[in-house]
Amino acid sequence: MSSPNERLDSIYQQVVARNPGEEEFHQAVREVIESLDPVLRRYPEFAEHKMIERICEPERQIIFRVPWEDDRGEIHINRGFRVQFNSALGPFKGGLRFHPSVYLGIIKFLGFEQVFKNALTGLPIGGGKGGSDFDPKGRSDNEVMRFCQSFMTEMYRHIGEYMDVPAGDIGVGGREVGYLFGQYKRLTGRYESGVLTGKDPAWGGALVRRESTGYGAVYFVDEMLKARNDSMEGKICVVSGSGNVAIYTIEKIHQLGGKVVACSDSAGFVYDEEGLDLDLIKQIKEVERRRIKAYADTRKQAKYTPKGDIWAVPCQVAMPSATQNELDEEHARTLVANGCLAVGEGANMPTTPAGIRVFLEAGVAFGPGKATNAGGVATSALEMQQNASRDSWSFEYTEERLASIMRGVHRTCWETAKDFDQPGNYVVGANIAGFIRVAEAMLALGLV
Ligand code: GLU
Secondary structure, three states: OOOHHHHHHHHHHHHHHHOOOOHHHHHHHHHHHOOOHHHHHHOHHHHHOOHHHHHHOOOEEEEEEEEEEOOOOOEEEEEEEEEEEEOOOOOEEEEEEEOOOOOHHHHHHHHHHHHHHHHHHOOOOOEEEEEEOOOOOOOOHHHHHHHHHHHHHHHHHHOEOOOEEEEEEOOEOHHHHHHHHHHHHHHHOOOOHHHOOOOOHHHOOOOOHHHHHHHHHHHHHHHHHHOOOOOOOOOEEEEOOOOHHHHHHHHHHHHOOOEEEEEEEOOEEEEOOOOOOHHHHHHHHHHOOOOOHHHHHHOOOOEEEEOOOHHHOOOOEEEOOOOOOOEOHHHHHHHHHOOOOEEEOOOOOOEOHHHHHHHHHOOOEEEOHHHHOHHHHHHHHHHHHHHHOOOOOOHHHHHHHHHHHHHHHHHHHHHHHHHOOOOOOHHHHHHHHHHHHHHHHHHHOOOO
């Protein structure tokens, strides 16, 4: 009989061999597997039933052609994906990403993370993810609409409120969800609100869904600080990105008395010593859909650094909220040297494994994405609840539900880490707690 450690290593090698070239997927699997040695020791039945091997294999993977025509009449062919990873706890649930970097390995890493994230919320949702290598940048509303319609023309066969419920991710927001829902309704003839989340509140969306990933991430960081008898009040913060997650992370930090001095996009970052003017950022990003550089053109005391390193800006709280692997070992060392106390991942897997190690060794409170950014999908589940009961809740009530879910996610990670002899290690806490919930449900459902 091999030891749990040898067993885990061989499972990881199998995943690499069976999924060649999918580096981000390998990375996400490795991070979870590395936490599971004590779990297999305590629950030998999980090894016996090959729970890890089963969880690493998606239930179903769909890859499809998405042809569409641009405004000049030129035809484009993109590739669409929906990976239905695990439905032990509920219908597959997870966003769609439209970005030129998308390929199967990205969707699988996101889908895999989603399974554990969704389990941590305690709500009845399985995990999945989808998207396309379509680049929405610079495309007109009409082009985006035609692309979304073509994408849905294939995807509609595979989704449903009891089957698989997509939402947004990078490049997919309220506008795209609207076009996708419109096409779903047209193809099926059904007003099936619960088939997509992140809808506009004017026609079935949940209030707070737009704010929820960012708000939830700040609640999580606030809980980590409280566990150390500290708080967000007065903290200097850096938030990378300037999309939906970053914008509402900044908003909640400001509401809790912190000050965000820098944010970014893929071209560079802005630094504003007085604290970022969020109304201006919303105008530039949400209304005008322009680059963040425009901020420094308007706010004279702000400084724009093209291609610069946002993690070199001194801060006490860092919230990487742009994309995967944006914060590496060197960035982590700089943050630690500058006195960073807490890191909360708003994006999915933004910190490299070596970066995470630096934070853990330095005793920084580190909230991994699958726990910290779970507020988005949790509020999607609240949207599904409202749709199922044909109800709509107030902003205040929904936000209170979100806050209480995030306190619950924090508590679960904290207690699990302590229970497995790694107090304060939220990475281990999130991985183990998420894994146990999914594995127990799968065991109960038999060999399926
Ligand atoms: N894309 C988001 C995430 O990474 C939200 C998914 C959802 O709301 O279904 O969790």
